[in-house]
Amino acid sequence: MSEHANAAVPDLVLGTAGHIDHGKSTLVQTLTGTDPDRLAEEKQRGITIELGFAQLVLPDGTAMGVVDVPGHEKFVRQMIAGSTGIDVALLCIAADDGIMPQTEEHLAVLELLAIPTCVVALTKCDLVDDEWAAFMADEVRGRLASTPYANADVVPVSSRTGAGLDELRAAIQKAAHATARRAASSTLRLPIDRSFTIKGAGTVITGTLWSGIAAVGDEVEIMPAGTRTRIRSVQVHGKPVDAAAAGHRTALNLNAVSTEQVRPGDFLCTPGSVVPTDHFDVDLTYLGTPGNDKPLESGSRVHVAHGTKECIGRVLLMDGLPSIAPGQKATAQIRTEEDLPVSYGDRFVIRSYSPVHVVGGGVVLRAHPRRTTTINEGDKALLEALRSGDEAAAVQAAFAQAEYPVSAGEIAQATGLSAARAAKELAALVEARNAQRISTGNASAELFTTKxxxxxxxxxxxxxxxxxxxxxxxxxxxxxxxxxxxxxxxxxxxxxxxxxxxxxxxxxxxxxxxxxxxxxxGAGARVLEEQNAQKLSDILREAGVKPPFAADLFAQADLAPKQAYKALGVLEKQGRIEKVNDDLFFDSQAFAALKTAVAEQLADGPASATELKDAMGLSRKHAIPVLEHLDGTGFTRRVGDARELVK
Known part of the structure; x- marks a missing residue:
């Protein structure tokens, strides 16, 4: 490769927003030297229809990818797609027009997608006097006061004269430095915004990497179809690199797929990392439409925009809630007519079915819930933990709801967290004695349950x-x-x-x-007895003439006394062991050897217990019970302090 990008250091992406003809594309061209309007129709009509892309080099040398989005109301869908993955918004408001309908709609999209920072370019200032520009800047600040962008810089600029461009670059640089980098993740996720063919190279897709690293040679999966392919080459800002990291505007040349198989709206993912779904639980914010206080009814059809994809779906409010008014939030389940590769924490936007306006959006809580809007207390606890970002509480809630022993992977799927994070929180539950590990015989399939x-x-x-x-x-x-x-x-x-x-x-x-x-x-009892009997028989045979006493024998066999005595009874009936007393049992062959030793010692006349003990080679602890058993069975009898054979 001619150049190598540091994949560990992501770029930030700047995205334009604003009403049609408020100078977004012209400003991008003036700032970057690149005309983002790439279609002949766009140049002819003077408006942006599709997304345009450029690169902005800031005063400190930092490079930002730039996404220029359409401002016309007919192309809000493309605007939402373009806002996917951007870090800093460049909200363009013409000084001679002020805040217009699409300004409001685009601002709503920025808030709903939780774009971290914003800079306002007060464009076309060459068309108004300084007093009017100052008045309009105050109007803009007043509108932003109730939004997350209350402290956004408002910079008067003119693309025609160049006035304010240096100040705007400085403001963008300041916003970029104040914007947190994306959290590191090993899972590649890239929403595709363009797909085209280059002669001699094949299919190329572009998009902003949400997470993970896209490297040459990596296998990737196209969602929702599930088609697998490999990355042939990677470009960032038009330059070949070995890999691109989260935050980069990226172009990827894919192997052996056509533009029919990978389209704008699809996702590129690490294979097996994402399971598309047509229903997911969300934390929903309903904005309504300007001048209309109509509530959002449960079951309403809407356009659902996620990543660079938009499809039709329904919003079903949880727990029988019939509707929500503008400005309200609620937990809901969205059911779509197409599968979407959503994950926990993903942002989405909803637009009314007809006429089409941005009316709300929010964040995905559960990507694979049950298909129901009736939730129990456990569901509520899990959803609240996910909403607040409390990962430990989310794992606890999911674990508490598990019907069977679960793996870290299953908890990860239930919560949307990574398997590593789920495993860490489950280990903490074990440490606190609120869970226990159980073996499956497979080290990689460890399960967790409660007593x-x-x-x-x-x-x-x-x-x-x-x-x-x-x-x-x-x-x-x-x-x-x-x-x-x-x-x-x-x-x-x-x-x-x-x-x-x-x-x-x-x-x-x-x-x-x-x-x-x-x-x-019946048969089960006999099988168990035979298994237990064999365990005991093996231990006694191995021990020979010095068997363990009952407590140690049962421990070695891992049997409860009741089970063990039952099995010993079976062995005794089969003649495989000799019961000396309730505490001592011998293998039958070993006991026969002891009887032979006693008989040989007594062949020449009576002998003492000590002489018989030595003849058998036993300790007194074993010998006395054996001799008493031989007396009891009539093999020997006591004569004073000695014993003799019974003839």
Whole structure:
């Protein structure tokens, strides 16, 4: 590449706004030396129809991308698209005209899209005297007083004479320095505002990078279609670079796609990072239209503008709210006729269906909610946390609503936060003992739940198994997936497996040959007994003539006393072990060896307990119970302090 842009340092983007014929395009050309009107029709008619682009170099050498938007009321849609991703607004108001209808509409769009800073260019000052220009500047300041731009600089300028241009550049530089850079994010999101073909290169798209980095060779996904392609080359301000970062006005040459497959209004995203949706929950501000106090009725059809796309949708107010008046806010669900790749925190604008005017907008809270406007207290807590930007509270609210054990990824989807942020907040809940991790056998699929939820779901599994056995007394057990469909139909396979493992550990279920049974139900009970018996048998066989006593034996087998004694009874009936007393059990072969040693010692006559202990090679702790057991079974008998064989 001939030049390399520092992808870690984003540009800021300047966007024009204002009424038609208030000198936006002429001012951009005077400031930048680039005519943003690129269409023949625009030049012929003298108005901007589509978005125009240029580069502005400020006095300190800082470069800004410039987006010039249409001012005519017929092209407000393009204006909204052009305002997507801009950092500083250049609001143009002609000194001889003042604030006009499209000035108001454009100002509303800037506020609704939360454009951080604004500079006002009081254009065409060469057509009025100084007194009138000062009066008009005061009028503008008065109008901005109730907006986020109350402190915006108002700079009188003339593109014809050049008056005020240096002051305007300085004001733009000041606003740029006061504008916060975009938050770093690894996820690429770019709303496409142009798509065209260059001979010999192929399809090129342009847009302002909302987040992430666009680098040569990266695979990207075109939303909402889901088509995947690769970036062949990257340009910033017409110069080739290796990569462009969030905030850059960017042109990308895409591999093996046509302009039919990627259009203005589409999004370019990191593959798999965005799932388009046709319904999303929002924090809505309703402005109404000037001179009209008509409320916004729930269910109203509107034009929904998001990124560089506009489509038809309906606004459904939450909790049965019938309508809202101009100036009011409400939580609503917007349902669109086309899928949109929205994410938490995205700004949008709504325009009335007919006649078309900007009437409101707001911010996306949940990109993938249930299709309902009836919300419970948990939903309200989550929406309020998202509205206030309290990420910890949002994770807590989403976790509290989870029906099953959840992963950080699932909480991320429910809240719109990144998976890393969701994982961090879940870890904090674990640290505070308000959550617990459960293993799935897959380190990358860690799940989170509560003790109460785990007990509740384990009990549900137990009850389902009892019901199954009652209805199918001859069945060995139920298939694992059939049980999941019965108890946890909406749960992931990992979540169900983790709960089932918990139910098995607590003796509420048993698994064998892919079937799940209840421990106390026929075949299931036998399977469990056999599994437990084998555990105990293996331990006793390995221990030989020095087995652990009951408490240690049960601990090694990870069995409760009740389960263990039941299994030991099975082994005893099968002749696989010898029960000496309730606290000591031997493998049958090991015990036979002890009997042989005792018999050989007593073959020449009676022997003391110490002599028999040494003959068996046991400690007194093991030897005395063995000798007492041999007495009790009639193999030996005591004669004073000695023992002899029973003949």
């Amino acid at each position: 109460r939820q785990l007990q509740k779901l384990s009990k549900a599994i137990e009850n389902a198994l009892l019901k199954f056995h009652a209805a199918n007394p001859a069945a060995t057990g139920i298939a694992k997936d059939a049980l999941r469909q019965s108890v946890m139909p909406k749960a992931s396979a990992e979540a169900f497996a983790a709960v089932l493992a918990s139910a098995q550990a607590s003796g509420q279920a048993v698994m064998c040959d892919g079937l799940v049974s209840h421990p106390q139900a």
